[in-house]
Amino acid sequence: EVQLLESGGGLGQPGGSLRLSCAASGFTFSSDAMSWVRQAPGKGLEWVSAISGSGGGTYYADSVKGRFTVSRDNSKNTLYLQMNSLRDEDTAVYYCARDQRGDIYGDFDYWGQGTLVTVSS
Amino acid sequence: EIVMTQSPATLSVSPGERATLSCRASQSVSSNLAWYQQKPGQAPRLLIYGASTRATGTPASFSGSGSGTEFTLTISSLQSEDFAVYYCQQYLNWPLTFGQGTKVEIK
Numbered sequence: 001e002v003q004l005l006e007s008g009g010g011l012g013q014p015g016g017s018l019r020l021s022c023a024a025s026g027f028t029f030s031s032d033a034m035s036w037v038r039q040a041p042g043k044g045l046e047w048v049s050a051i052s053g054s055g056g057g058t059y060y061a062d063s064v065k066g067r068f069t070v071s072r073d074n075s076k077n078t079l080y081l082q083m084n085s086l087r088d089e090d091t092a093v094y095y096c097a098r099d100q101r102g103d104i105y106g107d108f109d110y111w112g113q114g115t116l117v118t119v120s121s
Numbered sequence: 122e123i124v125m126t127q128s129p130a131t132l133s134v135s136p137g138e139r140a141t142l143s144c145r146a147s148q149s150v151s152s153n154l155a156w157y158q159q160k161p162g163q164a165p166r167l168l169i170y171g172a173s174t175r176a177t178g179t180p181a182s183f184s185g186s187g188s189g190t191e192f193t194l195t196i197s198s199l200q201s202e203d204f205a206v207y208y209c210q211q212y213l214n215w216p217l218t219f220g221q222g223t224k225v226e227i228k
Contacts, residue, residue: 045157045159047216047218050217059216100170106210106212107155107212108155108165109176112164113163113164
């Protein structure tokens with residue numbers, strides 16, 4: 001059974017940093033591209049970042065480019081999102097999601113339950 | 122950036138009735154279009170990809186159609202578990218973009 005479990009959310013200071021993790025199980029993690037998608041309270045879905053199965057390809061939304069870094073450790077079956085220079089507008093539930101066809105296509109068949117990031121002083 | 126626009130924002134439907142949700146792309150996305158269902162407090166769930174292919178576990182009551190810039194998600198007979206928010210998403214170009222969602226509520 002495919003499982004994705006996010007962690008690392010919490011309260012972050014404006015200008016501060018947080019690192020999110022997504023532990024994956026039930027599939028060959030290194031074969032599948034992964035993404036982070038966020039949802040601000042009461043709002044819609046916003047794609048944040050994607051990474052290929054090997055980790056060699058990464059993509060970012062303009063809203064986080066230069067501040068967030070996506071990475072993965074295939075030996076640990078874990079996806080990461082390093083969030084720096086946090087802003088109020090980064091407050092959201094962050095989901096990790098799996099690309100259903102392996103390579104980076106952008107349609108997601110499995111999602112974690114999300115981790116809440118709150119940016120506030 | 123491709124802008125995805127969904128209509129209506131809210132759809133009030135009686136159980137057993139048909140629901141038709143629309144999604145429009147600001148430029149052609151061919152068939153690179155997915156639909157997701159999200160219930161309160163839950164993660165989104167993939168329903169349709171490739172504009173019209175049902176994902177594993179999606180009931181046959183859900184169907185997707187369209188290509189280019191105009192897409193439709195149809196729920197043929199609404200069940201209680203179908204009342205939720207539905208999002209379309211294009212995956213032709215970066216950045217990936219979602220519509221703002223259509224809430225299907227009980228009439």
